[in-house]
Amino acid sequence: MNARPSSHILTAPALYEQVAERLRSRIFAHELPPGSWIDEQALALEYGISRTPLREALKVLAAEGLVVLKPRRGCYVTQLSEQDIDEVFPVMALLEGRVAEEAARRATSVDFARLAAIHEELEGHAAGNDTDRFFEANQRFHAALQEIAGNRYLAQLIDDARKVIKLTRRDSLRLEGRLKQSLAEHREILEALRLKDPGLAGRRMHDHLLSGRAALARLVGASSTAGDGSSAPA
Amino acid sequence: MNARPSSHILTAPALYEQVAERLRSRIFAHELPPGSWIDEQALALEYGISRTPLREALKVLAAEGLVVLKPRRGCYVTQLSEQDIDEVFPVMALLEGRVAEEAARRATSVDFARLAAIHEELEGHAAGNDTDRFFEANQRFHAALQEIAGNRYLAQLIDDARKVIKLTRRDSLRLEGRLKQSLAEHREILEALRLKDPGLAGRRMHDHLLSGRAALARLVGASSTAGDGSSAPA
DNA sequence: AGTCATGATACTGCATCCATAATTATGAAT
DNA sequence: ATTCATAATTATGGATGCAGTATCATGACT
Numbered sequence: 001m002n003a004r005p006s007s008h009i010l011t012a013p014a015l016y017e018q019v020a021e022r023l024r025s026r027i028f029a030h031e032l033p034p035g036s037w038i039d040e041q042a043l044a045l046e047y048g049i050s051r052t053p054l055r056e057a058l059k060v061l062a063a064e065g066l067v068v069l070k071p072r073r074g075c076y077v078t079q080l081s082e083q084d085i086d087e088v089f090p091v092m093a094l095l096e097g098r099v100a101e102e103a104a105r106r107a108t109s110v111d112f113a114r115l116a117a118i119h120e121e122l123e124g125h126a127a128g129n130d131t132d133r134f135f136e137a138n139q140r141f142h143a144a145l146q147e148i149a150g151n152r153y154l155a156q157l158i159d160d161a162r163k164v165i166k167l168t169r170r171d172s173l174r175l176e177g178r179l180k181q182s183l184a185e186h187r188e189i190l191e192a193l194r195l196k197d198p199g200l201a202g203r204r205m206h207d208h209l210l211s212g213r214a215a216l217a218r219l220v221g222a223s224s225t226a227g228d229g230s231s232a233p234a
Numbered sequence: 235m236n237a238r239p240s241s242h243i244l245t246a247p248a249l250y251e252q253v254a255e256r257l258r259s260r261i262f263a264h265e266l267p268p269g270s271w272i273d274e275q276a277l278a279l280e281y282g283i284s285r286t287p288l289r290e291a292l293k294v295l296a297a298e299g300l301v302v303l304k305p306r307r308g309c310y311v312t313q314l315s316e317q318d319i320d321e322v323f324p325v326m327a328l329l330e331g332r333v334a335e336e337a338a339r340r341a342t343s344v345d346f347a348r349l350a351a352i353h354e355e356l357e358g359h360a361a362g363n364d365t366d367r368f369f370e371a372n373q374r375f376h377a378a379l380q381e382i383a384g385n386r387y388l389a390q391l392i393d394d395a396r397k398v399i400k401l402t403r404r405d406s407l408r409l410e411g412r413l414k415q416s417l418a419e420h421r422e423i424l425e426a427l428r429l430k431d432p433g434l435a436g437r438r439m440h441d442h443l444l445s446g447r448a449a450l451a452r453l454v455g456a457s458s459t460a461g462d463g464s465s466a467p468a
Numbered sequence: 469a470g471t472c473a474t475g476a477t478a479c480t481g482c483a484t485c486c487a488t489a490a491t492t493a494t495g496a497a498t
Numbered sequence: 499a500t501t502c503a504t505a506a507t508t509a510t511g512g513a514t515g516c517a518g519t520a521t522c523a524t525g526a527c528t
Contacts, residue, residue, distance in 0.1 A: 012305070013305065014303075014305045014481075015481075015482075016293070016481090016482095039509085040509075040510075041508095041509070041510095049482080049483085050482060050483045050484070051483090051484095051510090052286070052481085052482055052483065052484090053481080053482065053483095055290065055510090055511090056289065056290055056293050059250065059290050059293045059294055059297075060293050060294075060296075060297050062294075063293075063294050063297030063298065064297065069248070071246065071247070071248045071510090071511090072488085072490065072509095072510065072511075073490075073509095073510080074490095074509075074510070075510095084387070087385045087386055087387040087388065088387050090385070090388075091329075091332075091385065091387055091388050091391065094328065094329075094332055095325075095328075098325075098328055151321045151325065152321055153318070153321040153322050153325055153395075153398075154321065154324075154325050157325065157391060161387075164387075248511075249511075249512075250511090250512095273479085274479075274480075275478095275479075275480095283512080283513085284512060284513045284514070285480090285513090285514095286511085286512055286513065286514090287511080287512065287513095289480090289481085305480090305481090306479090306480060306481075306518085306519060306520065307479095307480080307519095307520070307521095308479075308480070308520095309480095
């Protein structure tokens with residue numbers, strides 16, 4: 001069930017995988033903004049490859065929900081509607097909540113020390129208002145939790161959902177005051193883990209995610225609606 | 235976010251999609267058993283197409299977790315370990331439970347009538363010991379519930395998980411007595427929906443799925459271990 | 469006899485080429 | 499001037515061809 005080809009040994013990733021990864025980065029960076037058409041031959045020329053592996057990469061991205069393939073028309077970066085986001089986040093909260101719950105059950109003292117260490121980083125980055133590093137440490141915290149929970153399938157679904165969420169323009173952490181609130185929520189989650197209270201940890205993580213969605217809603221509501229420059233497909 | 239190219243209009247599905255669908259059928263029918271290598275050019279020859287769309291289809295199936303791509307080696311049908319199954323089912327139960335919960339909140343009387351009608355079919359097929367039709371109606375029941383719940387992303391995750399589960403040799407309904415038990419559980423779920431009790435519906439659906447997993451475990455435990463004829467990859 | 473090295477074979481991975489369909493531009497008619 | 503029809507263009511979808519690598523078989527050496 002390991003989708004990743006490089007399961008255990010170092011084997012040069014296939015070209016289409018490399019291309020897919022580069023495209024993901026450009027999509028997440030909004031260098032390829034939602035709704036923008038993807039010009040196969042232009043990209044193939046830019047990467048110095050043929051269209052074949054590029055097309056294979058696009059199939060993969062389509063399966064991940066990052067792009068939409070229109071037969072005989074082409075391919076554009078997925079545009080998330082508000083409804084889409086309202087559908088993804090509750091599921092994300094459900095899954096992450098379950099991870100926290102399971103992690104609270106299984107975490108050893110070593111695990112907890114590791115989580116506490118990452119949380120310390122979070123405290124530092126939050127104090128320094130370093131959003132980027134906070135974001136990075138935040139991802140490591142969640143990844144560590146997933147590992148402790150020990151369910152690879154669950155972890156994979158969360159990673160997939162996170163990719164979809166990353167399609168949105170900016171994460172909610174940019175919102176004034178959100179960093180501090182996020183940190184406070186993390187602190188409570190850690191506390192629940194320390195208490196080895198699965199139910200509490202699960203609920204707090206669940207609420208943490210929904211809190212992030214609410215912050216994002218404020219962010220979107222504040223700025224204008226979608227409307228990036230690119231030609232939006234039907 | 236509609237991964238399906240044919241979003242709303244009738245547009246001939248791309249060849250790679252048709253191929254992917256045919257391969258899925260063959261995989262689910264265990265005509266291509268787990269662990270068996272997939273010979274690209276042999277299949278391309280059989281389908282009367284070139285290897286290009288076939289390879290694209292395999293990329294899609296790999297993203298779905300149905301096959302594993304080994305760079306420079308080839309591609310084989312995913313083999314689920316017992317651990318894999320033990321990871322997927324709890325997640326499936328979580329997701330389906332959520333669907334039932336949400337459906338209990340939103341179901342109108344029309345919706346309920348529809349569910350009750352499908353359940354009547356289930357009763358009939360169970361009485362007639364018609365496992366295949368029971369299975370089919372069962373899927374429609376769950377699909378209807380997903381529609382009522384109204385979260386497409388959640389529904390998609392469940393569909394994906396179901397695909398993975400279908401990799402296993404036989405579904406648990408084949409087990410003696412399981413049909414009747416499954417029906418009884420369905421009856422209780424329907425009852426919870428009728429009572430419009432989201433929590434109860436969610437819990438009962440959740441337990442229903444785990445009960446299915448337990449039945450499957452008995453099935454696997456009874457027969458021998460994996461060991462299908464094909465050459466098993468490392 | 470067993471093991472390792474070497475060569476043959478077969479299949480994957482990528483590039484190139486061609487056909488087809490969609491889009492756009494152009495021109496004519498109202 | 500606007501709109502519709504037609505033709506040219508462009509890009510996608512699929513097929514074919516070729517290079518590189520992994521596997522398997524054969525043979526030599528210990």
